Amino acid sequence: MWIGVWELLWERHRGKSMGFAAGVGLGLVYLICGLWDMLIFALIVYTCYQIGSRMERGEPAIPVEAMWRWLMDKWRLR
Template structure:
């Protein structure tokens, strides 16, 4: 019986179901660990995702030459 209810929920309201599950998960994390620890954890996870995405695309993780060029272009007007 519960499997039928779950299957119908998943078929008809997949986004809402995932949203509620995600909300409950983040709510529990907030209750157990606190807001700031959760946000720092999310930032660390996103940083890992970003670095992994760059490595998958064979791009430099930190574009040092491009950053240096931008900084020099901005500071050139002060010389």
């Protein structure tokens, strides 16, 4: 039963699944080291999930261009 669920999840949401798995892996490494365990773990998992979700939609993982434009507008660096 669970194998079918995982196959369906992998088939329909590959980027999100990979991002979540990477987040859990990195989060577990951090949990072993300690310091604000739960909050940092949740932040790592959420960040990796968002990156996977963006990749799945065909968007860049980190929107560098949009961030650069925002900084230019914010600080008037033109």
